Amino acid sequence: MNKPSGRKINIGICGLGTVGGGTLALLNENEAEITQRVGASLCVSHIASRSLNQDEVIGIPQSGKDPFAVVNDPNVEILIETMGGYEPAFDVIKNALLNGKHVVTANKALIAERGNELFEIAESEGAVLAFESSVAGGIPIIKALREGLAANKINWLAGIINGTGNFIMTEMASKQCRFEEVLNQAQALGYAEADPTFDIEGIDAAHKLTILSSIAFGIPLRFDGTYTEGISTITPEDIRYSDELGYCIKHLGIARRSKKGIEMRVHPTLIPRSRLLANVDGVGNAVLVHGNSVGATLYSGPGAGAEATASAVVADLIDLARHSIAGADKPVYPPLGYKQMLDDIEIVDIEDIEAEYYLRIPAMDRVGVMANISSILQSYGISIEAVIQKEAISKIVPIIILTHRAEERKLNLAIKAIESLDDVAEKINRIRVEPFDETEL
Amino acid sequence: MNKPSGRKINIGICGLGTVGGGTLALLNENEAEITQRVGASLCVSHIASRSLNQDEVIGIPQSGKDPFAVVNDPNVEILIETMGGYEPAFDVIKNALLNGKHVVTANKALIAERGNELFEIAESEGAVLAFESSVAGGIPIIKALREGLAANKINWLAGIINGTGNFIMTEMASKQCRFEEVLNQAQALGYAEADPTFDIEGIDAAHKLTILSSIAFGIPLRFDGTYTEGISTITPEDIRYSDELGYCIKHLGIARRSKKGIEMRVHPTLIPRSRLLANVDGVGNAVLVHGNSVGATLYSGPGAGAEATASAVVADLIDLARHSIAGADKPVYPPLGYKQMLDDIEIVDIEDIEAEYYLRIPAMDRVGVMANISSILQSYGISIEAVIQKEAISKIVPIIILTHRAEERKLNLAIKAIESLDDVAEKINRIRVEPFDETEL
Numbered sequence: 001m002n003k004p005s006g007r008k009i010n011i012g013i014c015g016l017g018t019v020g021g022g023t024l025a026l027l028n029e030n031e032a033e034i035t036q037r038v039g040a041s042l043c044v045s046h047i048a049s050r051s052l053n054q055d056e057v058i059g060i061p062q063s064g065k066d067p068f069a070v071v072n073d074p075n076v077e078i079l080i081e082t083m084g085g086y087e088p089a090f091d092v093i094k095n096a097l098l099n100g101k102h103v104v105t106a107n108k109a110l111i112a113e114r115g116n117e118l119f120e121i122a123e124s125e126g127a128v129l130a131f132e133s134s135v136a137g138g139i140p141i142i143k144a145l146r147e148g149l150a151a152n153k154i155n156w157l158a159g160i161i162n163g164t165g166n167f168i169m170t171e172m173a174s175k176q177c178r179f180e181e182v183l184n185q186a187q188a189l190g191y192a193e194a195d196p197t198f199d200i201e202g203i204d205a206a207h208k209l210t211i212l213s214s215i216a217f218g219i220p221l222r223f224d225g226t227y228t229e230g231i232s233t234i235t236p237e238d239i240r241y242s243d244e245l246g247y248c249i250k251h252l253g254i255a256r257r258s259k260k261g262i263e264m265r266v267h268p269t270l271i272p273r274s275r276l277l278a279n280v281d282g283v284g285n286a287v288l289v290h291g292n293s294v295g296a297t298l299y300s301g302p303g304a305g306a307e308a309t310a311s312a313v314v315a316d317l318i319d320l321a322r323h324s325i326a327g328a329d330k331p332v333y334p335p336l337g338y339k340q341m342l343d344d345i346e347i348v349d350i351e352d353i354e355a356e357y358y359l360r361i362p363a364m365d366r367v368g369v370m371a372n373i374s375s376i377l378q379s380y381g382i383s384i385e386a387v388i389q390k391e392a393i394s395k396i397v398p399i400i401i402l403t404h405r406a407e408e409r410k411l412n413l414a415i416k417a418i419e420s421l422d423d424v425a426e427k428i429n430r431i432r433v434e435p436f437d438e439t440e441l
Numbered sequence: 442m443n444k445p446s447g448r449k450i451n452i453g454i455c456g457l458g459t460v461g462g463g464t465l466a467l468l469n470e471n472e473a474e475i476t477q478r479v480g481a482s483l484c485v486s487h488i489a490s491r492s493l494n495q496d497e498v499i500g501i502p503q504s505g506k507d508p509f510a511v512v513n514d515p516n517v518e519i520l521i522e523t524m525g526g527y528e529p530a531f532d533v534i535k536n537a538l539l540n541g542k543h544v545v546t547a548n549k550a551l552i553a554e555r556g557n558e559l560f561e562i563a564e565s566e567g568a569v570l571a572f573e574s575s576v577a578g579g580i581p582i583i584k585a586l587r588e589g590l591a592a593n594k595i596n597w598l599a600g601i602i603n604g605t606g607n608f609i610m611t612e613m614a615s616k617q618c619r620f621e622e623v624l625n626q627a628q629a630l631g632y633a634e635a636d637p638t639f640d641i642e643g644i645d646a647a648h649k650l651t652i653l654s655s656i657a658f659g660i661p662l663r664f665d666g667t668y669t670e671g672i673s674t675i676t677p678e679d680i681r682y683s684d685e686l687g688y689c690i691k692h693l694g695i696a697r698r699s700k701k702g703i704e705m706r707v708h709p710t711l712i713p714r715s716r717l718l719a720n721v722d723g724v725g726n727a728v729l730v731h732g733n734s735v736g737a738t739l740y741s742g743p744g745a746g747a748e749a750t751a752s753a754v755v756a757d758l759i760d761l762a763r764h765s766i767a768g769a770d771k772p773v774y775p776p777l778g779y780k781q782m783l784d785d786i787e788i789v790d791i792e793d794i795e796a797e798y799y800l801r802i803p804a805m806d807r808v809g810v811m812a813n814i815s816s817i818l819q820s821y822g823i824s825i826e827a828v829i830q831k832e833a834i835s836k837i838v839p840i841i842i843l844t845h846r847a848e849e850r851k852l853n854l855a856i857k858a859i860e861s862l863d864d865v866a867e868k869i870n871r872i873r874v875e876p877f878d879e880t881e882l
Contacts, residue, residue: 026592026734033594036659039780132589138735140589147588148573148581151467151755153474218477276741279720282881286739293467294579294752297742300717300882301735311735314592326769333763339480440723441741 007040009321012076012101014067014092016049016056019106019133020082022306023313024056034314038321042314046070050083071095078320080313081105086114093118097127104316106309108134112207112223115214119335128323128331130316135208136161136285138308139301140315145215145289146337152291154216156256158269158434161208163283163303164192164199165231165251169268170281173248176236191283201230202251202266209253212287213264217257217345218338222264225347229267238360238429241400242270245386247358248278249431261346263353270358270433276300276441288441296439351409356385356433361399361418362426365392369423370399376421380414382406396425402433448481450762453517453542455508455533457490457497460547460574461523463747464754465497475755479762483755487511491524512536519761521754522546527555534559538568545757547750549575553648553664556655560776569764569772571757576649577602577726579749580742581756586656586730587778593732595657597697599710599875602649604724604744605633605640606672606692610680610709611722614689617677632724642671643692643707650694653728654705658698658786659779663705666788670708679801679870682829682841683711688799689719690872702787704794711799711874717741717882729882737880792850797826797874802840802859803867806833810864811840817862821855823847837866843874 011027013020027034027042035041047060048067057063062073067083070076071092079096081103083089089110096103098121105111111118111131122129132142136159145154160166164186171182183200186192198204206226214221231251242249247270256263271278276298280286285303290296302308323332363369370389377384388400403411415428452468454461468475468483476482488501489508498504503514508524511517512533520537522544524530530551537544539562546552552559552572563570573583577600586595601607605627612623624641627633639645647667655662672692683690688711697704712719717739721727726744731737743749764773804810811830818825829841844852856869 030592030594030734034592036779036781036783037591037775039775138732139738140585143584143589144581147760148584148756149752150478150759151471151475151752153471276717276720279717280882284881291579291752293471293748293755295743295749297580297740299738299740301738302881307734308736311590311592311732314734315589318591319588322773323767323769326764326771326773328764328767328769328773330767332767332769332773334478334480338477340477342477440725440743441721 007325008043009040009077009324010043010045010075011078011080011317012046012070012073013044013080013082014048014070015081015083016047017082017084018306019309019313020049020080021056022310023080023082026307026310026314034318038318040321040325042317042321046073046076067092068095071099076101078102078104078317081107086110090114093129094121097121097125097129100125100127102128102130102320104130104313106133106313108207108211112210112221115221122335126330128320129335130320131211132316133309133312135211136287137303137305138311139285139287139299139303140312141212141287141299142215144299145212146333149289149291149294150337152293154257155290155292156254157212157216157287157289158252158254158277159212159287160250160277160280160285161253161287161303162199162205162251163285164196165205166280167191167283168200169231169249169251172234172236173239176240178236179232179234200232202228205251205253205266209255209264209266213255213262215337216255217262218336218342219262219345220341220343222347225264227265227350231268233429234268235429237398238431241360241388242358244388245402246273247271247433248273250278252434254434258348260352261348263348265350265353268431270431272435275436288439290438296441298441351412353408354405355408356405356435357403357411358431358433359401359403359415360429361401361424362396363399364423364425365395365397366423372421372423373399373418376417377403377414380410382411382414448766449484450481450518450765451484451486451516452519452521452758453487453511453514454485454521454523455489455511456522456524457488458523458525459747460750460754461490461521462497463751464521464523467748467751467755475759479759479766481762481766483758483762487514487517508533509536512540517542519543519545519758522548527551531555534570535562538562538566538570541566541568543569543571543761545571545754547574547754549648549652553651553662556662563776567771569761570776571761572652573757574750574753576652577728578742578744578746579752580726580728580740580744581753582653582728582740583656585740586653587774590730590732590735591778593734595698596731596733597695598653598657598728598730599693599695599718600653600728601691601718601721601726602694602728602744603640603646603692604726605637606646607721608632608724609641610672610690610692613675613677614680617681619677620673620675641673643669646692646694646707650696650705650707654696654703655777657696658703659777659783660703660786661782661784663788666705668706668791672709674870675709678839679872682801683799685829686827686843687714688712688874689714691719693875695875699789701793702789704789706791706794709872711872713876716877729880731879737882739882792853794849795846796849797846797876798844798852799872799874800842800844800856801870802842802865803837804840805864805866806836806838807864813862813864814840814859817858818844818855821851823852823855
């Protein structure tokens with residue numbers, strides 16, 4: 001086999017926080033292995049960090065606080081953006097691309113919200129903007145979708161793509177605790193931020209789903225088209241009733257190609273307990289993808305953490321180095337996997353989707369209430385798959401209904417009508433159900 | 442984004458059986474999607490098939506029975522070898538590479554046993570021999586190991602990589618049937634061959650494990666170094682006792698980097714029931730990989746079938762097309778993922794491994810038998826983790842022992858000594874145990 005070419009590729013890193021620091025550490029720790037794989041050395045030659053720690057940059061030729069010094073360093077071939085946030089990260093990436101450098105980023109929010117603009121600049125400069133680490137941490141899901149499954153028309157994908165949310169759902173289920181209790185515990189353990197909104201309201205998952213959807217379906221990034229619902233309304237009772245029905249509740253990002261267009265939605269979801277995805281617990285991530293040729297494949301692993309994320313950042317570096325050594329003078333992969341994007345595809349409004357539904361109806365303990373509810377559902381053409389009616393604890397008796405497939409707009413009207421009954425005491429909790437019938441996994 | 446370059450890449454296919462036929466069908470069915478992704482057309486221009494069906498080759502410029510006509514067709518840029526077997530597949534691949542063509546093959550036996558030779562030819566010709574479809578069907582596990590996890594030093598991997606074997610183990614567990622019964626049923630369903638030796642004795646899995654190990658550890662293909670044990674000695678009792686202990690039995694391929702070298706072994710294995718891998722049932726495949734940076738990641742999906750395998754064959758085609766369009770004049774990826782292979786690494790003899798063990802000892806129902814067994818284990822330094830002793834059914838009472846970690850050589854000596862006791866009626870059934878403590882999956 002070949003001996004290493006002796007080539008050296010100079011890397012710049014902007015941002016030495018969790019991911020940037022992890023990347024630097026990984027490049028050091030696995031230097032020998034990486035050189036054997038690539039046949040060239042990946043050398044960090046320039047670092048910029050707001051709070052520069054001199055111990056971290058021993059042996060690095062240049063370091064400082066200004067990321068634009070890295071952007072404008074003619075020796076840097078590949079720039080790693082691990083500052084996070086929107087500004088100055090956007091300008092750092094933009095100007096690095098304009099300077100003809102390849103860029104590797106872990107910045108999911110920036111890619112999801114401003115990626116279209118950045119990819120256009122990258123393309124016009126013949127540079128690559130790589131972002132494997134932006135979704136599902138160390139799981140190579142971008143590569144799987146863009147390359148490993150490239151022969152398929154993707155029908156749908158569904159993923160647990162926020163570790164914090166999955167940790168909370170898992171703890172609520174295993175300990176029968178309320179959402180607030182588990183959130184406090186997650187914050188104490190460092191699994192949740194002081195302001196947990198991005199995680200628990202599904203915004204972080206929506207960023208990742210936006211990216212996955214573009215690669216799956218060949219559409220421009222449409223963060224604005226992603227429907228988002230958080231997990232704070234889920235109760236231990238919902239988890240228990242779901243369990244009785246053979247389901248568990250996961251906070252999923254789901255993207256689907258339907259007759260109406262592309263659905264992109266993040267929300268709590270009942271999935272059959274027997275599915276592999278239902279068994280992905282704690283801070284783990286997993287993405288289930290259904291292609292028209294391969295069927296369903298699942299990718300699971302750690303979705304966050306310095307080392308796992310660094311694994312994906314460095315995988316992007318290695319890819320870029322390999323392409324360059326092979327003599328590729330143009331980017332090998334279109335950034336979102338398609339040379340021809342589908343610009344005119346419809347994003348389906350959440351009211352236009354069809355799903356099965358779980359309803360928890362806090363009804364008064366009176367004769368005829370079930371008959372009234374059934375007749376309303378029937379009037380909207382919604383049929384019932386299963387019912388659990390429990391003995392009354394107080395004056396309120398929870399009625400749990402699983403519906404067959406229905407249009408969400410009709411379901412919403414039915415919920416409104418049921419809530420207006422005198423027999424119904426409080427708001428109905430409605431959770432979407434995904435049976436994943438098309439897959440054996 | 443770019444419009445397609447209008448480029449056309451001519452493909453030849455040798456062998457139109459399950460996989461070759463599936464590949465042709467997939468290239469037709471997803472033609473539009475593939476062209477949008479690649480920016481070029483993948484056109485099948487020449488087909489060779491032993492039993493040529495004229496309906497299948499409508500619209501193909503050339504077809505015939507001689508694979509070497511495809512090998513020598515100057516218009517064919519990429520040749521797909523889906524004939525299977527060793528000859529003439531070896532000569533077809535070899536001569537295609539010598540003619541400067543890239544080759545895509547699904548032939549795991551050939552790659553595992555003669556791949557070293559073929560990769561050397563490919564390298565000296567600057568051609569690529571791609572083989573994603575040779576392991577785990579439609580799951581892009583080769584790509585994950587070679588590229589997605591390239592930043593990692595791989596510590597170990599463990600996979601369910603034979604669908605037939607996993608179907609049999611799953612059915613035995615769910616229906617408490619004996620091996621022979623389930624095998625007959627699998628043959629009737631077409632899940633097992635008339636001669637099932639390759640599947641049930643683990644030879645097919647050993648071929649795949651050989652390939653995965655090379656990519657994981659950078660060693661040449663060493664099929665001869667892979668230890669293989671089949672599933673025909675597993676009984677419904679073993680499955681039941683394992684279940685009582687919290688385990689299920691899977692036929693795994695395991696490769697591990699230990700202090701002594703590289704372990705490669707295929708054998709039935711007890712794994713904790715709570716692991717994701719334990720929940721991969723039926724004909725499904727899954728590979729769990731542990732890297733020093735990312736930790737554990739799992740890849741699961743269909744491991745066989747025309748469509749799933751074709752998905753991987755065409756993914757290889759798309760990669761080759763993308764590399765070529767980007768101007769790469771050398772192969773982008775070293776075939777086994779390493780530019781510098783480790784030629785001198787030790788393959789660990791099975792007697793030198795360390796594992797935990799499950800022992801089912803058919804003992805006579807006499808006083809003192811357990812004391813005798815314990816004292817023999819102790820004399821070999823083997824400590825006991827758990828014991829189940831059942832009431833006697835006949836004169837024989839099964840004693841089930843889980844040991845702590847021990848060297849297999851010592852365990853074998855202990856088994857021999859225990860079997861020579863007057864108190865022990867029949868041979869002991871010994872199954873290795875993998876707790877996968879290092880992973881949360």
